Each structure stands twice: as structure tokens, then as C-alpha cells.
Amino acid sequence: NAGVTQTPKFQVLKTGQSMTLQCAQDMNHEYMSWYRQDPGMGLRLIHYSVGAGITDQGEVPNGYNVSRSTTEDFPLRLLSAAPSQTSVYFCASSTSGTSVYEQYFGPGTRLTVT
Amino acid sequence: GQQLNQSPQSMFIQEGEDVSMNCTSSSIFNTWLWYKQDPGEGPVLLIALYKAGELTSNGRLTAQFGITRKDSFLNISASIPSDVGIYFCAGRQGGSEKLVFGKGTKLTVNP
Numbered sequence: 103n104a105g106v107t108q109t110p111k112f113q114v115l116k117t118g119q120s121m122t123l124q125c126a127q128d129m130n131h132e133y134m135s136w137y138r139q140d141p142g143m144g145l146r147l148i149h150y151s152v153g154a155g156i157t158d159q160g161e162v163p164n165g166y167n168v169s170r171s172t173t174e175d176f177p178l179r180l181l182s183a184a185p186s187q188t189s190v191y192f193c194a195s196s197t198s199g200t201s202v203y204e205q206y207f208g209p210g211t212r213l214t215v216t
Numbered sequence: 217g218q219q220l221n222q223s224p225q226s227m228f229i230q231e232g233e234d235v236s237m238n239c240t241s242s243s244i245f246n247t248w249l250w251y252k253q254d255p256g257e258g259p260v261l262l263i264a265l266y267k268a269g270e271l272t273s274n275g276r277l278t279a280q281f282g283i284t285r286k287d288s289f290l291n292i293s294a295s296i297p298s299d300v301g302i303y304f305c306a307g308r309q310g311g312s313e314k315l316v317f318g319k320g321t322k323l324t325v326n327p
Contacts, residue, residue: 106258137317144222144304144319145259152313160314192258203247203308203315207258 103128106208108193114214115183123178123211125193132198134176135205138162138189145192151176152198183215222305222318230326235292237321239305247308248288249315250279254301262303263290295325 109124127134135150137160147160151170165187167179176195180187190212194205222239229235239248247266251259263274265281265288272279276293288305305318 133313135315142319145306145317147314147316150314158313161316194258201264202313203249203306204261204264205315207251207260209258210256 105129106193106195106206108191108208108211110211111209112212114216115180116216117183117185119183121180121183123180123191123193123213125176125178125208126174127176127193127195127206128174129195129197129206130173131195131206132173133196133202133205134170135160135194136166136168136176136178137192137194138187139192139210140189148178148191180213185215187213188215189213220305220307220316220318222321224321225319226322226324228324228326229295231295231297233295235295235299235323236289237303238287238289239307239318240287241307242286243309244285245288245307246285246310248279248281249306250277250288250290251304251306252301253304253320259304292323295323297325297327299323300325 106127132153136148137145146162149168151157190210192210193208196205249264250262253259263279268285270281278291280289302320302322304320306315
């Protein structure tokens with residue numbers, strides 16, 4: 103198993119540009135989520151999904167969209183990038199049941215918005 | 217939103233020393249987890265705790281779910297250089313599907 107994969111690994115955007123961060127998992131996990139990590143801030147939940155076709159907002163959802171058309175993929179869209187979205191983005195997945203909170207994280211996407 | 221207070225923020229220790237760190241909240245949590253993040257990588261789950269008072273070990277790591285359900289502790293015994301990294305606590309409140317993370321404890325081990 104490849105686990106949780108994220109692409110790209112690095113990205114530089116100009117203010118106002120849009121892009122999609124890709125996340126895929128091959129573990130047949132139902133639960134997937136996106137976090138952002140800023141220096142000294144820990145991880146903050148952006149959006150999450152409990153299964154295909156179901157998404158919900160996390161702590162910091164503004165400026166981001168998600169969709170979950172398949173179990174494997176959970177892309178994160180930045181509609182109009184802003185410098186405040188410069189961060190490291192992590193995708194995570196987990197199985198359902200009591201282990202749903204035992205999340206597996208991808209390697210991250212380092213995004214810089216100029 | 218709910219915050220977890222993790223302390224200390226950073227630790228500098230000698231190889232072979234034991235390490236203790238903790239995570240506290242003003243609210244009750246039903247699940248506590250501890251993750252480790254190496255530089256440039258995503259966090260990796262170390263230990264998950266599901267019951268108040270639970271004490272769980274993973275090699276040299278031991279974590280406890282506090283009796284009050286408002287705190288959790290992580291101990292590392294006989295530290296080695298590869299223990300270097302950032303340790304995060306995470307918790308889940310009852311009725312929530314979301315994890316809340318602490319801000320992390322950065323551990324440096326001097327050989």
C-alpha cells in the first residue's frame with residue numbers, strides 16, 4: 103500500500119490564482135480530512151469527509167472547497183489564493199468505527215502564496 | 217474552537233534521559249492521541265487512548281488518559297537521538313467527529 107499520497111509536494115502561487123491540492127489513499131478508508139500547519143499553531147482542521155458524497159467544515163474552512171466523489175480521493179481547492187494561505191497542508195485518512203480517530207497522514211504539500 | 221494546551225513548548229535533553237510532556241483542556245475529551253512529526257514529514261500516530269485512566273505503552277513510550285478526562289500525558293524513557301521531533305497531542309470531544317490538536321512539544325536530544 104502507498105498509504106496517503108499528496109501532490110504536489112511544493113507549490114508557489116500568485117495572489118488570486120486558483121489550484122487544487124490532490125490527496126489519495128489506497129487503504130479503503132472512509133474518513134478523510136485536510137489540515138493546515140502553521141509555525142507554532144499545530145494542525146488546524148479545514149474540511150473533512152466521513153464518506154463518498156459527504157463533506158463538512160472544520161475549524162478554518164474559509165477560502166477552501168472540497169468534494170468527495172470517490173472513497174480514494176479528497177481534493178482541496180483554493181479558489182483565489184491569498185498570502186494568508188501560505189502553509190503546509192496535510193491530508194489524513196482513517197477507517198470507520200472506534201479507530202476513526204487514528205489518522206494516517208500524508209507527507210504534506212508546502213504552499214507559498216506571493 | 218476548543219484548544220488543547222500542550223507543554224512544554226520545547227525540551228532540550230541528553231541522550232538517555234526520560235522525558236515527560238502533557239496536554240490539558242478546560243473541557244472533557246473522550247479520546248486522546250499522541251503523534252510524532254519528523255522534519256519535513258506528516259505526523260505519525262504513536263498511541264491512542266479511549267478510557268479515562270487508561271495507561272498504554274508503545275516501546276519506550278507510555279501515555280495516560282487523565283482521570284478527569286481533561287488531560288493526557290506522554291512519557292519517553294531512555295531517550296535516543298531518533299526521538300527528536302515534534303510531539304502533538306490530539307483530542308476528541310463527545311459527539312464530535314473532529315480532532316483538535318495541541319501546538320506541539322519540540323524535542324531535541326543531545327547525544
